[in-house]
Amino acid sequence: MARAEWGLQGRGKWVCSYKKTTLIICFLNIAVALYFLRSLYASLYIYSGNVSRNIVMYTPDQLQKMEESIRIRKANKPAKLVKWVRKLEGEFSRGMAVVQFPQHVKQKITNEILQRLRSLNSSGTDIAHDISKKRExxxxxxxxxxxxxxLALTDKTSNFTIPHEEAGMLVRALESDWAVLSEEIGLWIPVEVLNEEHDDKPEGELELEEEVLPGRPVPPECHGELHTDYDGAAVRWGLTHHKDSAADCCQACMDHARNAKEGEKKCNIWVYCPSEFGCHSHDIYEHKHQECWLKFAEKPRVNFKNRYPESYRNAHPSAPVIVPWVSGVVSA
Structure with missing residues (x-):
């Protein structure tokens, strides 16, 4: 019986000491938390005090000198130069913002121009006169x-053949963007004619002189043909081979054939891009101005000549109406 009482008293003391231990641990945790909070507050106070002490206070004399410096900079600002630069930037941006016509609108414009040109009577001998008539x-x-x-743009109630939403694009394109639109539809009429007195040349060369190519004239042995793209195996890629003119491209072909080693394919076809806007092709590459392709073919064959077929343009909406390339087969 005495042992039992002692056991109960022992367990009571043990329970009592467990509660005290728990209270002590909680008290210590609260004390540690308060200590950390106090340290954090003290650090923030010190930081804010340092920031406030870092504020620079300028004297009235220093402020006056700074205002004078700002006034001098504004007085020496090249206002006229800035104005001219902004004006040039505005004109450049307007020039780059070309109207993008739908394909059916460009096709309609092309058909109307071709119909007007077909109605002209060509003399067949006086090339300069014929070109002047086409230009007019x-x-x-x-x-x-x-x-x-x-008229369609200003008078919205009248029944015009031009829809009102297309009239605005037409006015801008025909006035300020006419050169770009002409290039997109493949219209290329020369300003002047070279060698117009040589009426005894073959028909192919007369066709070449109906349009002006940059650079020196293409020699007769190059047999240059406008709006023509010849097929063949490339012996020199035009993507990395540019020439200043079609004549230089033909000369490169003849030089390649002359310097080719035994067993190598000798260039007998040259294909040149004279358009500043680049030339269309059905491959995956972007063909740029002055590309010069050197090719070889045992039996030269024309890919495209004069106009791209309607079926081809339907399959390739970005293709122009007229073939932009200039090419020829050099004399053996």
């Missing part, structure tokens, strides 16, 4: 279409 016919069509577009 295109300019006459342009003025008539511009007048019609402006």
């Amino acid at each position: 016919a295109v300019e006459s069509w342009r003025n008539e279409k511009l007048k019609e577009a402006k």
Whole structure:
């Protein structure tokens, strides 16, 4: 019996000491938390005091000198130069913002111009006169279409053949973006004619002189053909081979054939891109201005000539109406 009482008293003391231990641990945790909070507050106070002490206080004399410096900089600012630069940037941005015509609109414009050109009677001998007539016919069509577009734009209630939403694009394109639109639809009429007195040349060379190519004239042995793309195995890639003119491209082909080693394919076809806007092709590459392709073929064959077929343009919407390349087969 005495042992039992002692056991109960022992367990009571043990329970009592367990509670005390728990209270002591909680008290210590609270004390540690308060200590950390106090340390954090003290560090923030010290940081804010340092920031406030780092504020620079300028004297009135220093402030006056700074204001004078700002005034001098503003007075010496090249206002006229800035104005001219902004004006040039505005003109450049307007020039780059070319109207993007839908394909059916460009096709309609192309058909109208071709119909106007077909109505002309060609003399067949006086090339300069024929080109002048073509230029006048295109300019006459342009003025008539511009007048019609402006009327359709201002008079919304009248029944015009030009929809009102297309009239604004036409007015801008025919006035400020006419050169770019002409390039997109494949219209290329020369300003002047080279060697117009040589009427005894073959028909192929007369066709070459109907349009002006940059650089020196293409020699007769190059047999240059405008709006023509010859097929063949490339012996020199034009993507990394550029020439200043079609004549230089032909000369590169002849030099390649002359210097080719035994067993190598000798260049007998040259293909040149004269357009500043690049030339279309059905491959995956972007063909740029002055590309010069050197090719070889035992039996030269034409890929495209004059105009791209309608079926081809339907399959390739980005293709122009007229073939932009210039090419030829050199004399053996």
